[in-house]
Amino acid sequence: MSDHPEAPVTPVEAYEPPYCVAVFTAVRTEEQSGCSETEARMEDLVKNVPGFLGMDHAQTPDGLGITVGYFRDADALTEWRTNAEHRAAQKRGQAEWYRSYTLHVAGVERSHGFTRA
Amino acid sequence: MSDHPEAPVTPVEAYEPPYCVAVFTAVRTEEQSGCSETEARMEDLVKNVPGFLGMDHAQTPDGLGITVGYFRDADALTEWRTNAEHRAAQKRGQAEWYRSYTLHVAGVERSHGFTRA
Numbered sequence: 001m002s003d004h005p006e007a008p009v010t011p012v013e014a015y016e017p018p019y020c021v022a023v024f025t026a027v028r029t030e031e032q033s034g035c036s037e038t039e040a041r042m043e044d045l046v047k048n049v050p051g052f053l054g055m056d057h058a059q060t061p062d063g064l065g066i067t068v069g070y071f072r073d074a075d076a077l078t079e080w081r082t083n084a085e086h087r088a089a090q091k092r093g094q095a096e097w098y099r100s101y102t103l104h105v106a107g108v109e110r111s112h113g114f115t116r117a
Numbered sequence: 118m119s120d121h122p123e124a125p126v127t128p129v130e131a132y133e134p135p136y137c138v139a140v141f142t143a144v145r146t147e148e149q150s151g152c153s154e155t156e157a158r159m160e161d162l163v164k165n166v167p168g169f170l171g172m173d174h175a176q177t178p179d180g181l182g183i184t185v186g187y188f189r190d191a192d193a194l195t196e197w198r199t200n201a202e203h204r205a206a207q208k209r210g211q212a213e214w215y216r217s218y219t220l221h222v223a224g225v226e227r228s229h230g231f232t233r234a
Binding site: 113 | 125126127128129130131138140142143144146173174175176177179180181182183185187211215216217218219220221222223224225226227228229230231232233
């Protein structure tokens with residue numbers, strides 16, 4: 001039982017495979033002007049992509065961010081990757097916000113979830 | 118240029134596909150006794166698995182942790198999954214440390230990295 005007053009933290013669930021996962025790990029620069037606004041806008045925008053399943057994000061105190069996006073299939077991920085506003089954000093990220101980043105795109109073959117009874 | 122005195126943050130690099138990724142998202146309970154020690158032990162232990170490529174971890178202030186492990190192939194991941202000490206840690210995690218978790222196991226098909234010039 002939780003006695004947390006706020007909404008419970010709920011990571012993206014284990015969907016039935018196959019589906020796609022994109023793991024984006026980024027190290028930030030010290031120039032973060034406009035970054036959080038753009039991230040919030042991207043979070044809204046990706047929800048409009050048909051086949052988008054969900055996204056989780058976490059960050060270490062020393063500036064490593066991990067964002068994991070889940071998509072029903074490669075077409076859904078391609079639609080997101082090539083979205084014009086998302087592409088503009090990617091360019092700005094390279095120019096200003098990220099010291100480095102890595103993207104791993106993968107097909108999920110197996111998944112499972114556990115929830116405490 | 119960085120003037121950080123500590124070691125630079127370096128996420129796992131983009132390897133040449135195919136390789137495997139395991140995304141583990143977990144929501145913690147309030148009972149965390151022994152958890153960080155076990156995590157540190159698991160971080161040491163997984164490095165001995167042949168085909169282990171690396172691991173990134175980050176956590177939100179409200180208790181969502183994302184751990185992403187990278188392995189050369191399914192055999193390497195199976196060796197880690199079935200490691201006796203790791204299995205004991207998994208059981209203890211279910212019993213004590215995690216309110217819920219989700220595991221997504223996937224085959225990486227595409228990857229790329231960016232590093233600021």
